[in-house]
Amino acid sequence: MYKTGSEGLNRPSLPTSIQAMLLAAYSVLTLLTLIRAVLSAQYFQRSVDLPQVAYDFIVIGGGTAGGVVGSRLGEIRDHRVLVIEAGPSNQDVFDSQVPGLSHNIGYRTQFDWNFTTTPQNHVNNTILSYPRAMILGGCSSHNEMTYTRGSQDDYDRWAATTGDDNLSWKNILPYIQKVEKWSTPNDPNLPEDDHFNSSVHNKDGMIGVTAPYFPHPFNDLLLNATREMNDEFPFLLDLNSGKPIGLGWGQASIAHGLRSSSATAYLAHANDNVHILLNTHVTRILPSTNQSHDFRTVEFTSGPEATARHTLTAEKEIILSGGAIGSPQLLLLSGIGPREELEELGIEVIIDNPSVGRNFSDQVSVPVSFSTTLPPTDFDQMEALSQWKLDGTGRLALARHLSPIGWVRLAATSEPFKDGSPDPTGGQNSPHLEFFFGGISSLNDSTGIGNPPPATKITAVEQAGVISTTRTENNLSLQIDVVDVNPVSRGSIKLSGPSLFDPPLIDPALLASSLDTAILTEGIRSLQRLWSSSAFSEHISGFSTPAPLSTQTEDIVEYIKHASTPFGHGVGSCSMAPRGAEWGVVDPEFKVRGLKGLRIVDASVIPFIPSGHTQAPVYAIAEWASNVIRSTYEGL
Numbered sequence: 001m002y003k004t005g006s007e008g009l010n011r012p013s014l015p016t017s018i019q020a021m022l023l024a025a026y027s028v029l030t031l032l033t034l035i036r037a038v039l040s041a042q043y044f045q046r047s048v049d050l051p052q053v054a055y056d057f058i059v060i061g062g063g064t065a066g067g068v069v070g071s072r073l074g075e076i077r078d079h080r081v082l083v084i085e086a087g088p089s090n091q092d093v094f095d096s097q098v099p100g101l102s103h104n105i106g107y108r109t110q111f112d113w114n115f116t117t118t119p120q121n122h123v124n125n126t127i128l129s130y131p132r133a134m135i136l137g138g139c140s141s142h143n144e145m146t147y148t149r150g151s152q153d154d155y156d157r158w159a160a161t162t163g164d165d166n167l168s169w170k171n172i173l174p175y176i177q178k179v180e181k182w183s184t185p186n187d188p189n190l191p192e193d194d195h196f197n198s199s200v201h202n203k204d205g206m207i208g209v210t211a212p213y214f215p216h217p218f219n220d221l222l223l224n225a226t227r228e229m230n231d232e233f234p235f236l237l238d239l240n241s242g243k244p245i246g247l248g249w250g251q252a253s254i255a256h257g258l259r260s261s262s263a264t265a266y267l268a269h270a271n272d273n274v275h276i277l278l279n280t281h282v283t284r285i286l287p288s289t290n291q292s293h294d295f296r297t298v299e300f301t302s303g304p305e306a307t308a309r310h311t312l313t314a315e316k317e318i319i320l321s322g323g324a325i326g327s328p329q330l331l332l333l334s335g336i337g338p339r340e341e342l343e344e345l346g347i348e349v350i351i352d353n354p355s356v357g358r359n360f361s362d363q364v365s366v367p368v369s370f371s372t373t374l375p376p377t378d379f380d381q382m383e384a385l386s387q388w389k390l391d392g393t394g395r396l397a398l399a400r401h402l403s404p405i406g407w408v409r410l411a412a413t414s415e416p417f418k419d420g421s422p423d424p425t426g427g428q429n430s431p432h433l434e435f436f437f438g439g440i441s442s443l444n445d446s447t448g449i450g451n452p453p454p455a456t457k458i459t460a461v462e463q464a465g466v467i468s469t470t471r472t473e474n475n476l477s478l479q480i481d482v483v484d485v486n487p488v489s490r491g492s493i494k495l496s497g498p499s500l501f502d503p504p505l506i507d508p509a510l511l512a513s514s515l516d517t518a519i520l521t522e523g524i525r526s527l528q529r530l531w532s533s534s535a536f537s538e539h540i541s542g543f544s545t546p547a548p549l550s551t552q553t554e555d556i557v558e559y560i561k562h563a564s565t566p567f568g569h570g571v572g573s574c575s576m577a578p579r580g581a582e583w584g585v586v587d588p589e590f591k592v593r594g595l596k597g598l599r600i601v602d603a604s605v606i607p608f609i610p611s612g613h614t615q616a617p618v619y620a621i622a623e624w625a626s627n628v629i630r631s632t633y634e635g636l
């Protein structure tokens with residue numbers, strides 16, 4: 001951990017009285033810190049260590065949403081709250097603290113569930129990895145920290161679909177704000193002026209958010225291009241204003257050079273009536289009495305090898321926060337889901353609900369690279385680590401190599417909509433596409449330039465070029481993910497067997513709708529137009545990946561069909577529906593349809609994927625849901 005104190009500074013000595021005052025203040029502070037530690041949430045490695053068996057609320061999954069709900073419910077001192085997390089604590093995982101090291105834990109590690117998709121029919125039958133965190137804080141402890149609220153249309157569409165105006169942009173905004181604690185970047189040489197609009201941010205919330213950046217000529221060229229091609233690429237001062245269209249600066253869940261997550265910002269500050277049980281897998285949710293639909297009992301175990309199963313019953317409620325994969329998986333294992341599917345696996349059907357695990361959607365990302373003469377963004381990791389340890393600045397204090405992000409809304413007259421296809425977004429304030437600028441490097445991604453990936457098994461991480469295998473000197477390329485942020489395709493989460501340890505069948509149904517392919521094709525064309533601006537034309541030329549791709553539409557489509565990957569923003573698999581609806585999994589109070597005692601709060605309840613990255617919307621709805629749950633019990 002870097003030090004922030006003034007050790008080693010050669011200062012003149014202070015008068016004794018002042019020294020005594022400082023010493024007294026220091027002692028009081030130390031005492032307060034100690035009291036705070038004693039009164040904070042308590043962490044347990046094994047269930048046998050729990051000091052009690054009676055809990056009012058049991059939260060399944062100490063992830064992004066679960067961390068918020070657990071700590072907010074614990075603000076009522078009388079509430080005894082237990083958060084059960086399959087993974088270990090984030091506290092000893094160094095790579096989860098250093099923003100620039102997130103790739104070390106995000107993919108195929110002990111902190112990942114190591115899921116894969118089913119063969120993707122429209123992506124050459126490819127099986128892709130589908131990372132999901134298994135660590136306290138969930139994906140907020142291992143993700144890439146990009147912080148985007150989505151567009152106001154996303155929330156308004158959600159409110160209209162569920163018939164609950166509480167979810168509209170205007171009503172959810174206070175909860176979005178409640179999450180956020182705007183923080184100034186550590187490095188005084190990188191002022192954030194003109195990088196965000198302070199009037200749309202809050203300084204008093206929980207999750208640290210900044211607009212950290214790395215000075216690079218690409219930034220200025222991009223700003224020049226926004227002036228030159230303002231119609232297609234307007235400058236976007238703040239991507240969190242509710243209308244994310246244009247090119248501007250990224251924002252990240254980073255404060256003072258450290259990752260800010262639901263584990264660091266919420267759970268670590270929760271009251272001592274919040275108990276956190278780590279390394280524990282919930283295997284099923286059970287009725288608390290025979291033949292009842294009152295689901296307040298959890299069955300759990302210490303891991304795949306353990307045979308023993310234990311149970312605990314919540315006196316008030318269970319809140320399922322297992323994420324877009326884990327939550328439908330647990331419902332299905334508990335007999336809540338499509339009858340035929342459950343019966344095939346020999347699972348007793350308790351509630352026949354065909355919506356469980358359906359409506360799953362994820363954004364589709366296509367990695368593309370362009371030859372460039374701009375300087376590389378590569379850096380010396382060891383030097384950067386020393387810098388970070390010294391004062392929390394430098395390249396490892398940043399989540400990304402290039403700081404801007406682009407969002408493009410296609411015109412209604414553009415190619416994808418010429419056949420009359422309806423607009424898949426929530427409205428005029430929403431983009432169809434994101435340009436996620438990666439970096440500039442001479443490291444080839446492992447797809448190999450001009451070398452198509454094998455059609456059978458390839459991981460998203462390899463496809464996206466995160467793992468680099470070969471170095472081609474003098475062949476610098478600018479790497480970008482072109483992302484279809486409002487996909488039409490809908491997939492599913494199903495079980496492959498009756499146990500939690502049978503890997504779930506994750507099918508994002510990438511490109512099942514041809515409109516998604518058409519939007520991505522237009523996205524690549526749009527990027528080509530950006531590079532043809534006079535700002536960029538000298539610096540960026542044709543594709544380096546895919547190569548030797550011509551600019552023919554059919555070649556681009558072919559490339560999309562073999563390079564697409566899920567963007568890691570899955571939602572909708574336990575979708576919210578209006579009260580009393582015949583479809584959907586939860587109602588607007590997050591209660592599971594047909595049951596008592598069980599709510600779901602996480603990405604799985606979001607019916608339409610937000611136009612951006614998903615952590616900020618998940619935090620916001622977890623804040624709102626905590627309010628809904630608390631108001632049920634406050635005053636009783």
Ligand SMILES: Cc1cc2nc3c(=O)[nH]c(=O)nc-3n(C[C@H](O)[C@H](O)[C@H](O)COP(=O)(O)OP(=O)(O)OC[C@H]3O[C@@H](n4cnc5c(N)ncnc54)[C@H](O)[C@@H]3O)c2cc1C
Nearest residue numbers: 061063064065138139144145146282323326603613614615
């Ligand atoms: C690699 C990666 C990078 C990403 N980058 C970004 C980004 O830069 N910006 C952004 O906004 N979004 C990003 N996302 C997406 C975003 O982080 C997630 O959408 C969001 O955090 C999901 O929150 P959640 O609460 O729904 O689920 P999670 O945060 O995944 O929490 C679910 C928790 O439940 C636990 N759990 C599940 N099942 C069980 C069980 N049976 N028993 C016990 N515990 C269980 C899990 O271990 C996990 O901790 C990224 C996602 C990934 C995978």
